[in-house]
Amino acid sequence: MTPIDRDPRDRDPAARDSSSAPGALAARVPAHAAPPALEQRVVDSLARRGLLAPSRSGDPRRSRHRGWRAMALLATAAALFVGGVFAGRGRPPASLAPDSTARYALLLYGGADWPGGDAEAARVDEYRQWARALAGRGHLVTGEKLRNDALELVTPGAGALPSGTGSPSDGVLGGFFIISASSAAEAEAIARTMPHLQHGGRVVVRPIEPT
Amino acid sequence: MTAATSRSTKSAAQLEGEPPDRALADRVTSRRDPASFRALYARHTPALYAMAMRLTGEPADAEDAVHDAWIRAVEALPRFEWRSSLRTWLTGILLNRLRELERHHRPELPLDDTVLPTDAPPDLPHDVDPLDLEAAIAALPPGYRRVLVLHDIEGFTHEDIAALLDIEPGTSKSQLSRARAHLRRSLSTDEREVL
Numbered sequence: 322m323t324p325i326d327r328d329p330r331d332r333d334p335a336a337r338d339s340s341s342a343p344g345a346l347a348a349r350v351p352a353h354a355a356p357p358a359l360e361q362r363v364v365d366s367l368a369r370r371g372l373l374a375p376s377r378s379g380d381p382r383r384s385r386h387r388g389w390r391a392m393a394l395l396a397t398a399a400a401l402f403v404g405g406v407f408a409g410r411g412r413p414p415a416s417l418a419p420d421s422t423a424r425y426a427l428l429l430y431g432g433a434d435w436p437g438g439d440a441e442a443a444r445v446d447e448y449r450q451w452a453r454a455l456a457g458r459g460h461l462v463t464g465e466k467l468r469n470d471a472l473e474l475v476t477p478g479a480g481a482l483p484s485g486t487g488s489p490s491d492g493v494l495g496g497f498f499i500i501s502a503s504s505a506a507e508a509e510a511i512a513r514t515m516p517h518l519q520h521g522g523r524v525v526v527r528p529i530e531p532t
Numbered sequence: 533m534t535a536a537t538s539r540s541t542k543s544a545a546q547l548e549g550e551p552p553d554r555a556l557a558d559r560v561t562s563r564r565d566p567a568s569f570r571a572l573y574a575r576h577t578p579a580l581y582a583m584a585m586r587l588t589g590e591p592a593d594a595e596d597a598v599h600d601a602w603i604r605a606v607e608a609l610p611r612f613e614w615r616s617s618l619r620t621w622l623t624g625i626l627l628n629r630l631r632e633l634e635r636h637h638r639p640e641l642p643l644d645d646t647v648l649p650t651d652a653p654p655d656l657p658h659d660v661d662p663l664d665l666e667a668a669i670a671a672l673p674p675g676y677r678r679v680l681v682l683h684d685i686e687g688f689t690h691e692d693i694a695a696l697l698d699i700e701p702g703t704s705k706s707q708l709s710r711a712r713a714h715l716r717r718s719l720s721t722d723e724r725e726v727l
Contacts, residue, residue: 344687346680350669351662355581359595360573363602364566372606374564449661456662 351456354501358531424529425508427498431522447516460511464498553618561610576619580626586681587630589670597633601626624696634674660719668718676711683708
């Protein structure tokens with residue numbers, strides 16, 4: 322392999338201004354942030370292979386806050402126990418809120434059926450504009466509109482049940498967005514701006530558990 | 533926040549005052565020091581993951597590829613001769629892993645070595661939605677997509693790409709030209725409705 326001496330990103334930035342230069346599209350594509358849990362997964366894999374010494378404290382940037390976080394979790398658990406209620410119903414449980422950028426699923430239910438024709442195109446454009454603004458702020462990971470027809474799989478060997486009559490107004494999942502947010506509160510704030518709510522729909526916010 | 537500003541890749545100037553890659557790598561190989569590894573990880577993973585995402589289009593695949601690339605890199609680190617930057621070396625390892633994963637999913641078309649003119653810029657409409665652009669890139673055939681991502685997004689030259697992919701620079705140029713033509717056609721006729 323021919324030696325390559327420099328990191329491509331360290332080259333003269335002016336060279337990128339030319340639209341045919343290397344990196345010409347770099348500023349025109351969405352950003353992608355690695356899942357926070359990946360770092361610990363890699364470190365654990367390396368430690369298991371003996372390539373890194375076992376780390377007692379894990380990520381030092383996190384360990385500083387671990388005591389406070391444990392106390393906060395205990396306090397939350399106590400409050401739930403004493404109150405006997407599911408505190409914060411209707412919003413993501415605070416105890417699941419990460420303290421670094423995490424991913425959340427915004428699940429779109431209900432709302433008026435898609436009108437068809439120009440009205441539907443306008444509504445699609447409205448959602449797209451919202452997604453574009455979100456992507457511009459670095460929060461959008463992906464999003465899709467789901468068709469109403471579906472195939473439902475149940476017990477292995479029992480075959481598949483076509484369920485093509487559902488529609489979003491029947492409570493069928495009509496679409497989803499995956500977003501990144503620094504907290505459950507931020508994810509909720511983003512979800513509240515979703516135009517789907519203006520069309521009578523429901524948006525369910527669920528934290529994605531790193532695996 | 534634009535893609536460019538959100539990238540946490542640091543330039544050489546920004547790295548002033550931080551241990552250079554080689555010093556951190558030495559501590560990883562000689563002392564198996566987790567803190568030094570985490571520093572390297574934090575420095576290089578944002579760019580590696582972003583590239584893997586653009587080449588696979590799947591967060592789970594990108595995550596697995598970056599994970600595996602780091603394992604291979606640390607295993608091979610004692611043998612790394614520092615004739616290239618660590619970033620470029622890591623990129624090569626990641627590309628190898630991604631190609632292995634791709635072969636499991638679908639057979640790769642042979643690269644077309646016909647050299648085409650490459651002076652033409654990407655020449656895409658200025659109002660292309662970033663999501664549409666990314667989707668169009670993801671839909672490119674793997675060989676085209678790889679060269680376009682490495683050149684037009686990651687900023688590698690054709691000589692770099694030739695070294696990374698073990699191909700001729702002329703092949704890289706022709707693949708880029710074809711990739712851009714694909715992209716222009718796709719974006720000019722793309723009627724997909726992305727929510």
